Amino acid sequence: MANVTVTFTITEFCLHTGIQAEELNEIVGLGVVEPYDFEVKPWQFDDHAINVAQRALRLRRELALDWPGIAVALTLLEENERLSQENRLLRQRIGRFIRHP
Numbered sequence: 151m152a153n154v155t156v157t158f159t160i161t162e163f164c165l166h167t168g169i170q171a172e173e174l175n176e177i178v179g180l181g182v183v184e185p186y187d188f189e190v191k192p193w194q195f196d197d198h199a200i201n202v203a204q205r206a207l208r209l210r211r212e213l214a215l216d217w218p219g220i221a222v223a224l225t226l227l228e229e230n231e232r233l234s235q236e237n238r239l240l241r242q243r244i245g246r247f248i249r250h251p
Contacts, residue, residue, distance in 0.1 A: 157186050157194040167203045173217070180221040182206050 164171055177183055178193070183202050185193035206220045215223060 155186070155196055157196055158200065159194060160192055163195045163200065163203070166200060167207065169203060169207070176217055177203070177206065177221075180217055182217065182221050182224060 158166060160171060160174065163169070164174060169177070174183075178185065183195065183199040183206070186196045186199070187194070202224070206217075206224060209215055209220050209223055210217075213219075213223070
């Protein structure tokens with residue numbers, strides 16, 4: 151079964167997220183979202199970028215953060231998720247060697 155990637159043009163991305171085109175340039179520059187392929191102009195975005203943008207907008211709305219603050223917050227949240235997953239995997243591995251009474 152082939153993987154299908156759905157992409158959105160800049161206009162579609164902006165309509166779907168409510169982010170203005172000028173803001174999109176800023177958040178791409180900050181690394182908040184990334185185009186599907188930087189080499190392809192005009193940019194296109196996949197559904198992962200839409201999800202990240204929606205998460206970023208939620209942070210902006212709920213915490214009143216600016217885009218640089220959102221970039222830092224998303225980086226920290228992603229690192230926390232990665233460490234939590236790593237911790238879960240390590241606990242599973244350790245659990246194989248520890249006997250519970």
